[in-house]
Amino acid sequence: MRKAVHAGAAGAQAGRANRKPRLRIWMVVNTAMLSAVVFGVYHEAAIAQQAQSTASAQTGGLTKVDPKVARALATKTVPTKQQFVAATANYFGVMAADVPWNGTAVGKLAQAAGGVAPNMSETFTTWVQDFPAATVADSYAHDELPVITWEPWAQGGTTKAQAKQPAYALSQITGGRYDAYITRFAQAAAAQQWPVAIRFAHEMNGDWYPWCEKVNGNAPGSYVAAWKHVHDIFTRAGANNVIWIWAPNILRGAQSRLSLDELYPGDAYVDWIGLSAYDDHETTAMQLLGPTMAKIRAFTNKPLLLAETGSQSGAQKPGWTADLLDWVQQRTDVIGFVWSEYQVGRGGSTADWRFDADPATQTAFRDGIKKLSLVAVGQ
Amino acid sequence: MLAFLLELRNYWFDGAFYPFAAFMLLVWLLWIVRVALLRRYRPWRRAWTGTTSVIIPVVDEPEDLFREVLDRITEQQPTEVIVVINGPRNEVLEEICEKAGVTWVWTAVPGKRNALRIAIERSRGEIAVLVDSDTMWTERTLAELVKPFRNPRIGGVTTRQRILDPARSVLTRWADWLESVRCEYSMPAMSVVGTVGCLPGRTIAFRRQILVDCMERFLTEKFLGTFLEVSDDRTLTNYTLMAGYQTVYQATSLVYTDAPTKVWKLVKQQYRWARGSQYNTLRMMPWMIREARFLALFYAVDILVPFVLLGTFTSWISAFVLHRDRPAIYGQLPLPDDAARSIPLVMVLAGFLTLVSITVRFGRHFAYRPVDLLYLPVFMMINTLILLPVRLLGFFRCAHNAGWGTRSAGFSGERGFNPLAVVPYLLGGIMLTISVLISA
Numbered sequence: 001m002r003k004a005v006h007a008g009a010a011g012a013q014a015g016r017a018n019r020k021p022r023l024r025i026w027m028v029v030n031t032a033m034l035s036a037v038v039f040g041v042y043h044e045a046a047i048a049q050q051a052q053s054t055a056s057a058q059t060g061g062l063t064k065v066d067p068k069v070a071r072a073l074a075t076k077t078v079p080t081k082q083q084f085v086a087a088t089a090n091y092f093g094v095m096a097a098d099v100p101w102n103g104t105a106v107g108k109l110a111q112a113a114g115g116v117a118p119n120m121s122e123t124f125t126t127w128v129q130d131f132p133a134a135t136v137a138d139s140y141a142h143d144e145l146p147v148i149t150w151e152p153w154a155q156g157g158t159t160k161a162q163a164k165q166p167a168y169a170l171s172q173i174t175g176g177r178y179d180a181y182i183t184r185f186a187q188a189a190a191a192q193q194w195p196v197a198i199r200f201a202h203e204m205n206g207d208w209y210p211w212c213e214k215v216n217g218n219a220p221g222s223y224v225a226a227w228k229h230v231h232d233i234f235t236r237a238g239a240n241n242v243i244w245i246w247a248p249n250i251l252r253g254a255q256s257r258l259s260l261d262e263l264y265p266g267d268a269y270v271d272w273i274g275l276s277a278y279d280d281h282e283t284t285a286m287q288l289l290g291p292t293m294a295k296i297r298a299f300t301n302k303p304l305l306l307a308e309t310g311s312q313s314g315a316q317k318p319g320w321t322a323d324l325l326d327w328v329q330q331r332t333d334v335i336g337f338v339w340s341e342y343q344v345g346r347g348g349s350t351a352d353w354r355f356d357a358d359p360a361t362q363t364a365f366r367d368g369i370k371k372l373s374l375v376a377v378g379q
Numbered sequence: 380m381l382a383f384l385l386e387l388r389n390y391w392f393d394g395a396f397y398p399f400a401a402f403m404l405l406v407w408l409l410w411i412v413r414v415a416l417l418r419r420y421r422p423w424r425r426a427w428t429g430t431t432s433v434i435i436p437v438v439d440e441p442e443d444l445f446r447e448v449l450d451r452i453t454e455q456q457p458t459e460v461i462v463v464i465n466g467p468r469n470e471v472l473e474e475i476c477e478k479a480g481v482t483w484v485w486t487a488v489p490g491k492r493n494a495l496r497i498a499i500e501r502s503r504g505e506i507a508v509l510v511d512s513d514t515m516w517t518e519r520t521l522a523e524l525v526k527p528f529r530n531p532r533i534g535g536v537t538t539r540q541r542i543l544d545p546a547r548s549v550l551t552r553w554a555d556w557l558e559s560v561r562c563e564y565s566m567p568a569m570s571v572v573g574t575v576g577c578l579p580g581r582t583i584a585f586r587r588q589i590l591v592d593c594m595e596r597f598l599t600e601k602f603l604g605t606f607l608e609v610s611d612d613r614t615l616t617n618y619t620l621m622a623g624y625q626t627v628y629q630a631t632s633l634v635y636t637d638a639p640t641k642v643w644k645l646v647k648q649q650y651r652w653a654r655g656s657q658y659n660t661l662r663m664m665p666w667m668i669r670e671a672r673f674l675a676l677f678y679a680v681d682i683l684v685p686f687v688l689l690g691t692f693t694s695w696i697s698a699f700v701l702h703r704d705r706p707a708i709y710g711q712l713p714l715p716d717d718a719a720r721s722i723p724l725v726m727v728l729a730g731f732l733t734l735v736s737i738t739v740r741f742g743r744h745f746a747y748r749p750v751d752l753l754y755l756p757v758f759m760m761i762n763t764l765i766l767l768p769v770r771l772l773g774f775f776r777c778a779h780n781a782g783w784g785t786r787s788a789g790f791s792g793e794r795g796f797n798p799l800a801v802v803p804y805l806l807g808g809i810m811l812t813i814s815v816l817i818s819a
Binding site: 022023026027030031033034037038041042044045047048 | 381384385388711712713728731732735736738739742743745746747
């Protein structure tokens with residue numbers, strides 16, 4: 001032991017002589033290595049961030065796609081607009097809280113529908129919001145075709161007082177006041193490539209929105225002009241992946257002094273017809289939809305989607321629900337529906353429209369939806 | 380280290396606060412402070428001649444070892460050597476002392492403090508050198524050790540300690556690493572400002588008068604309602620500092636000591652140190668804040684570190700178990716999509732970064748013992764699984780005096796309820812709660 005200690009001491013003394021250079025080299029090499037790795041990590045993170053912010057600038061800045069969702073989508077092939085437009089099967093859409101953003105909410109709906117998952121989601125975007133790229137991504141992440149109801153105003157709601165907004169008069173749109181915004185939105189829609197259905201300025205035959213004709217100073221013909229103006233900007237931006245849904249309200253409740261054919265921009269500007277059609281007391285689908293369908297089929301044969309539907313609570317609800325699903329299955333010109341899963345007081349709803357609001361309706365819905373063959377959105 | 384970098388980045392861009400990042404930042408800042416200080420450290424070179432009394436309290440020690448210890452000391456011709464055998468009589472040791480020609484005293488009262496009192500009363504040297512009975516001096520230990528006393532303001536000097544033959548086992552390597560880091564970083568840095576907070580007791584030299592003056596307090600002073608007979612070296616250092624002297628480190632005075640080779644012995648030793656050290660930190664804190672800010676800072680961090688780490692680990696485990704999700708910070712990196720590839724990638728990168736950062740932070744050790752880098756994972760495990768819980772437990776129990784793990788024949792503690800013993804529990808409870816809450 002004595003020897004070891006002496007050797008150790010001698011070693012320490014001798015070691016001290018060449019101590020400095022060795023330590024210096026060690027520190028220089030390792031500090032350089034550490035700096036290089038730190039730089040590398042930050043560099044990679046910066047590149048990833050850059051890529052993300054470029055993507056989000058293209059897709060509208062405000063709505064960042066969750067990197068996880070983006071990665072999940074990267075493994076899927078982007079479908080074409082044509083695949084959806086030409087599909088002969090049906091769409092089962094929902095508009096509901098947290099859909100399509102929250103996978104759990106989507107799953108619960110599928111469960112309520114007896115294990116049939118919706119293949120379409122509908123959401124709302126106003127003209128103070130950029131293109132909702134995250135919503136589109138989340139929708140596809142759950143194998144749903146996104147329908148964006150694009151409202152040319154700053155707020156939601158459906159009171160007549162809100163219809164009076166000169167800033168959002170149709171002539172303002174046609175006049176170019178919002179061209180920069182529309183262009184940015186169109187470019188973002190194009191950049192993200194995934195097909196997206198846009199239901200622009202819906203329920204134009206009502207009197208509750210500033211884009212309805214004969215209210216808010218909107219002259220006859222101004223709706224078609226505004227539609228074409230917006231559509232043309234999308235065409236110039238190369239947004240060929242947009243499915244255009246022209247979506248009036250059913251005649252019941254709408255302005256009787258407006259005729260639908262005068263509000264229709266023409267088949268060249270429209271892919272699908274959408275209808276807002278809520279069952280109130282009607283017992284069959286034809287009772288609710290017949291009169292409006294007759295008018296529409298007089299000027300266009302475009303496929304029809306019930307872009308908003310649901311049934312008021314009441315004795316008629318289960319029967320009407322069963323009949324509607326049969327009707328959708330039988331009509332080759334009707335491609336599907338978007339069910340409003342809102343109860344009273346939620347999402348601005350005045351009634352409980354849900355298909356799972358009572359057991360009888362839910363059973364009717366489950367039986368009906370089983371018989372539909374649905375478009376496979378996720379492939 | 381990778382987590383630290385990414386958390387810093389998140390803080391920079393999004394203002395997200397992470398306690399772990401704050402903690403790591405503090406660790407690096409303190410490292411920079413230490414390195415800046417220690418660059419000014421120089422050992423004392425000019426010789427000093429004065430009288431020295433070497434004092435060796437001993438209970439029991441293997442014959443050969445003790446003979447060797449004594450021989451090495453007497454070779455260096457101190458003015459006197461006083462061995463105090465305390466506890467049961469030990470004729471073997473007495474005989475060794477006789478043969479070596481050193482003074483020995485026997486006292487039936489067990490305990491190091493009483494032994495020191497007896498020796499101090501008998502000693503005559505200007506400088507009292509306290510030596511542990513298992514500590515091996517090297518050739519010039521004594522001559523080097525007393526050099527700083529040329530400066531009359533210096534009251535206490537300590538040696539550089541090494542573990543004897545550290546390659547024996549993982550535990551001795553680990554102990555050597557800890558000692559080495561202490562001798563290469565904290566001690567020289569604190570020595571520069573004249574406040575080494577704890578002159579390690581294997582071999583320390585004090586001006587004898589300081590010990591005479593503080594002996595009464597040393598034997599009786601209570602704190603938090605208890606008299607704790609552990610950490611004698613730290614306590615004596617405190618008294619020296621409070622008497623207005625400087626305490627310094629003499630790197631050229633080298634001693635060798637042994638380290639536990641059994642895990643349980645190591646746990647007991649660390650527990651004893653953790654209790655004594657944290658007890659003394661609490662006791663000294665008001666004085667340190669007034670008189671020695673650096674010291675206060677380093678010791679406060681010393682207590683806080685285990686709590687912060689525990690909070691961080693808790694939050695990591697809860698994130699993993701409850702959310703089954705990798706921490707979001709790694710989302711900043713362009714990682715492959717599937718977990719089978721991304722998790723190993725993150726682990727390798729994180730491991731490599733940790734390794735390199737440690738080679739930098741402890742360069743003064745690893746530059747000379749690069750082989751120890753291979754043992755780094757084991758060192759980390761010992762730090763996390765043994766040192767961390769032991770330090771936490773030591774903090775909570777630091778005002779209990781019923782001895783656990785001190786020398787078997789030592790002070791056995793007073794019986795009875797001590798209401799102030801709850802103070803560390805309260806403090807620790809608060810720190811633990813805050814740490815877990817912030818991290819969660």
